Amino acid sequence: xxxxxxxxxxxxxxxxxxxxxxxxxxxxxxxxxxxxxxxxxxxxxxxxxxxxxxxxxxxxxxxxxxxxxxxxxxxxxxxxxxxxxxx
Numbered sequence: 001x002x003x004x005x006x007x008x009x010x011x012x013x014x015x016x017x018x019x020x021x022x023x024x025x026x027x028x029x030x031x032x033x034x035x036x037x038x039x040x041x042x043x044x045x046x047x048x049x050x051x052x053x054x055x056x057x058x059x060x061x062x063x064x065x066x067x068x069x070x071x072x073x074x075x076x077x078x079x080x081x082x083x084x085x086x087x
Contacts, residue, residue: 001041009044010052011059025051 001009007017020026021037027047029037049056 001039001044002036006039006044009059010048010055 003014003017003021006020007014010017010020012020025047027039027043030040030043031038
């Protein structure tokens, strides 16, 4: 598996994977091709279990910037509904 596949497996950017690859604890690549370095899947999975066990079952879904209903400020109509009736 290459850096892009490792990034997808961990739910990280390729840039962050490049930082992890530089760690002494990360396994050495199995092969180096013109397209880049390759790692054995089992070596990467072993590293994940040892160094990032929270990711052993796969990455957690990333939260988008979209707020779910009930989060954040109330809409204008909701704010108006809270006012006591005038009259």
